[in-house]
Amino acid sequence: MLENSKFINQVSIDCVIFGFEENELKVLIPKINFSGDFYALPSGFIYQEEDIENAAKRILEERTGLKEIYMEQFKVFGKANRKRQEFMDELISKNYIDNIEEVKKNPGYAWFTNRFISIGYYALVNIKDVKPRLSAIDQSFQWYNIDQAPELIMDHPEVLKEALKALREDIDTKFNVFHLLPEKFTMREVQDAYETIFEKEFVRTNFQKKILSMDVLERLEKKFTGAKNKAPYLYRLKSE
Known part of the structure; x- marks a missing residue:
């Protein structure tokens, strides 16, 4: 019982x-x-x-x-x-x-x-x-x-x-948003997650500077898709 x-x-x-x-x-x-x-x-x-x-x-x-x-x-x-x-x-x-x-x-x-x-x-x-x-x-x-x-x-x-x-x-102190993403992700995917969670848009250049200033990401190779536009870099969380 x-x-x-x-x-x-x-x-x-x-x-x-x-x-x-x-x-x-x-x-x-x-x-x-x-x-x-x-x-x-x-x-x-x-x-x-x-x-x-x-x-x-x-x-x-x-x-x-x-x-x-x-x-x-x-x-x-x-x-x-x-x-x-x-x-x-x-x-x-x-x-x-x-x-x-x-x-x-x-x-x-x-x-x-x-x-x-x-x-x-x-x-x-x-x-x-x-x-x-x-x-x-x-x-x-x-x-x-x-x-x-x-x-x-x-x-x-x-x-x-x-x-x-x-x-x-x-989100900005515990850097938790990255746990919603695949192991490797683009900056666009990070911004999409932020904008969805906060229900508002962010200016791309300012947003990227903010995220990179956290110094928690490791930049990897570029993500080639075959499209004509410039291939974005992939990132992942730095190892602790």
């Missing part, structure tokens, strides 16, 4: 997994494997003897198949009224219509519907590297444009909003 389990009671981790493809910022969202349209951010619990950061890495690996993944803890969600009861009651009413009261007597119901404090992490991935894995409660996984995400359960819309805010705040 969950209340006597090896997980820490009333603490969870919510993950926002961002990807970038075709000049669109996307988020990976599973649909819960129950009747009804229930969509939730990838989440999980923390083992009693597990570090919080290791728990986040485990949850992300279980959902993406990636062992090495860029992630940042961005906020703790702990409002006094942060409970799962409304969501759980709706889920139960649509899936256990013949024995609703019996299900609610299960100790697991009390465990899930108590107040939970959740630690938010966002992760940045190259979409082509991700091989989504369904958990026991997932029906499907899908990448959604950040502006077209389905309605999420509980306060997950707020978690997603805060993750995007943190991504924008971190």
